[in-house]
Amino acid sequence: MQNQPYVTITHYKEREFYYLNHAIQTQEGFIPKDIEQFHESEKEKFIERIRQLQKKYPKHQVISLSLTFNQVVKDKEDPTKACAKLFKENYVIQDKIDIGNLPVTLYFSPFALLYEEYKDKLGEKKLTLLIGLFDRKLYIMFATADKVHQSWIIGTRGLTEKQIADRVYKSMKAYYKISYKFADQVEMLVNDDSPKLLKVLREELSMKILPTQKTIHYLLHHMGSDQNLFISSFIKSYLAGNQAQEASSINQEMVALHSKEELENVTVNSLDDIRLNTPVDSLSDEHSKTSFLKKETSSRGGVSSQKVPVSLFSFIPLLFVLLIGGYFFMQERNLEEQRNLIVSQSLAQSNNTLLSMTSKDVFGAMGKNAELQSATITTDSIKLKGVVWGIEPLRNSLDERFSNGEFVIKPLENFMTEFSFKSKI
Amino acid sequence: MLENLKNQSMVTKILYLLALLLFIAWVIPTMLSYYSNMERYQDSKQEISKLLSKYKIDRETQPFTKELFQQTTESIFDKVEVKRLDSNRYHIDIEMKREDLKNFHNFIDTLSLRYYVQIDGELKFEAKEDTVYASFIVSKL
Numbered sequence: 001m002q003n004q005p006y007v008t009i010t011h012y013k014e015r016e017f018y019y020l021n022h023a024i025q026t027q028e029g030f031i032p033k034d035i036e037q038f039h040e041s042e043k044e045k046f047i048e049r050i051r052q053l054q055k056k057y058p059k060h061q062v063i064s065l066s067l068t069f070n071q072v073v074k075d076k077e078d079p080t081k082a083c084a085k086l087f088k089e090n091y092v093i094q095d096k097i098d099i100g101n102l103p104v105t106l107y108f109s110p111f112a113l114l115y116e117e118y119k120d121k122l123g124e125k126k127l128t129l130l131i132g133l134f135d136r137k138l139y140i141m142f143a144t145a146d147k148v149h150q151s152w153i154i155g156t157r158g159l160t161e162k163q164i165a166d167r168v169y170k171s172m173k174a175y176y177k178i179s180y181k182f183a184d185q186v187e188m189l190v191n192d193d194s195p196k197l198l199k200v201l202r203e204e205l206s207m208k209i210l211p212t213q214k215t216i217h218y219l220l221h222h223m224g225s226d227q228n229l230f231i232s233s234f235i236k237s238y239l240a241g242n243q244a245q246e247a248s249s250i251n252q253e254m255v256a257l258h259s260k261e262e263l264e265n266v267t268v269n270s271l272d273d274i275r276l277n278t279p280v281d282s283l284s285d286e287h288s289k290t291s292f293l294k295k296e297t298s299s300r301g302g303v304s305s306q307k308v309p310v311s312l313f314s315f316i317p318l319l320f321v322l323l324i325g326g327y328f329f330m331q332e333r334n335l336e337e338q339r340n341l342i343v344s345q346s347l348a349q350s351n352n353t354l355l356s357m358t359s360k361d362v363f364g365a366m367g368k369n370a371e372l373q374s375a376t377i378t379t380d381s382i383k384l385k386g387v388v389w390g391i392e393p394l395r396n397s398l399d400e401r402f403s404n405g406e407f408v409i410k411p412l413e414n415f416m417t418e419f420s421f422k423s424k425i
Numbered sequence: 426m427l428e429n430l431k432n433q434s435m436v437t438k439i440l441y442l443l444a445l446l447l448f449i450a451w452v453i454p455t456m457l458s459y460y461s462n463m464e465r466y467q468d469s470k471q472e473i474s475k476l477l478s479k480y481k482i483d484r485e486t487q488p489f490t491k492e493l494f495q496q497t498t499e500s501i502f503d504k505v506e507v508k509r510l511d512s513n514r515y516h517i518d519i520e521m522k523r524e525d526l527k528n529f530h531n532f533i534d535t536l537s538l539r540y541y542v543q544i545d546g547e548l549k550f551e552a553k554e555d556t557v558y559a560s561f562i563v564s565k566l
Contacts, residue, residue, distance in 0.1 A: 348543030
């Protein structure tokens with residue numbers, strides 16, 4: 001058993017593939033073997049391969065990386081959640097360890113890898129912005145030598161390099177608003193070559209960034225290389241404490257942390273600090289597309305956290321105005337109709353009175369001097385025709401009532417006299 | 426309050442502004458116009474009420490219908506004929522005795538107080554011995 005080599009078996013999932021690697025740990029460093037790749041449909045084969053390696057190398061650690069959004073660096077441990085110590089005063093906390101039935105003995109957060117990579121570069125007063133790019137997510141933290149001041153995760157899926165850089169810059173601005181400090185230095189750890197992103201980041205942040213390019217397997221092998229290194233920094237679930245304790249013994253094989261169901265009822269932390277990411281669903285990368293500005297507003301005041309009710313509420317004044325306006329508009333139209341009717345009635349009444357008076361005058365003018373045969377009376381003229389006996393009295397009578405009229409007489413064959421009269425009123 | 430407004434989204438602010446503009450440019454003028462018209466309507470209605478009272482008409486003005494008009498008018502005159510010209514206009518022939526002219530004049534005088542109608546154009550009279558024939562056209566108001 002003394003001659004058995006110590007082997008670190010590392011694996012992680014990115015998109016729909018599992019990546020597996022193992023390395024022989026020696027005094028001079030570790031010697032990595034070829035990386036093996038399994039599609040998620042070959043999960044059983046993948047697990048079987050890990051089992052084979054575990055059997056082959058009795059002294060081993062199976063190491064994996066938590067790539068969920070659902071993790072944050074805090075000052076205190078949370079006994080209800082999965083925690084890993086980072087620095088003296090900080091802990092990486094995530095709601096649960098969600099690795100299904102995969103064999104894992106050590107489980108690390110990218111924040112722990114970032115800290116491990118740059119811990120020697122951190123200064124007491126120098127604020128360093130650490131950025132780690134893992135699986136299309138940026139794990140970011142502001143740190144000094146003694147502690148992490150702020151951490152958050154930005155999803156980059158579907159974003160251009162310019163948009164990513166813009167989000168990083170806005171995050172820095174948001175941090176400046178709460179702490180009045182800018183980063184003195186930026187360090188970036190990438191597991192693949194992203195020269196364009198680096199170039200844009202440099203331009204956007206106007207800072208010199210020298211990236212450290214290391215693969216996830218390399219970082220995990222390094223983390224598993226020394227017990228003193230990983231003993232405190234791997235993620236432990238307090239709800240699966242016995243399993244976690246086993247991991248501290250190198251010679252014991254750990255079984256996978258199957259506590260998914262047990263942990264599902266754990267209360268989700270409110271995460272009401274100034275984190276810029278909101279880890280609602282660790283499996284959803286879509287979440288990372290949420291507008292940065294919304295997150296920033298939410299983190300500062302919490303005013304827009306009730307976004308939907310506020311939006312609905314904002315329609316109320318407009319609705320109120322439309323209702324009042326509509327009501328008075330309809331009432332006014334009805335009133336206008338009624339008023340027009342009354343006005344028309346008054347006008348018609350005046351005309352009728354005038355016609356009635358004129359008619360009375362016409363018949364009154366006839367008296368016993370004439371007999372009216374036909375008459376046409378309007379409000380502005382009259383036309384009369386009849387038989388007259390007393391011409392002058394009739395003329396006088398008509399002139400008295402209708403001045404400037406045209407009075408015409410015409411003798412008839414039967415010795416009677418016909419008259420006609422036209423006048424304006 | 427002002428701080429709350431500052432924290433609102435741009436859409437909310439636009440909606441508030443739109444509501445304010447509509448209130449100033451539409452609701453207030455409509456309200457003022459409504460109350461102004463209401464005053465004038467009340468005045469006109471009071472004038473009509475005074476006339477109804479002057480002519481001792483104790484019922485409200487009614488919409489014109491051929492049947493109602495004929496029924497009430499036949500009780501005053503010898504013969505009444507109402508012909509519909511179109512949806513709004515009627516030709517009316519009334520036959521009466523000469524001594525009923527006074528009633529006829531009173532009838533014409535109060536016609537628009539009893540029914541919502543107006544006389545279109547002219548009153549025509551034909552007289553034969555002791556009988557007078559009057560005809561005119563009315564249109565509904």
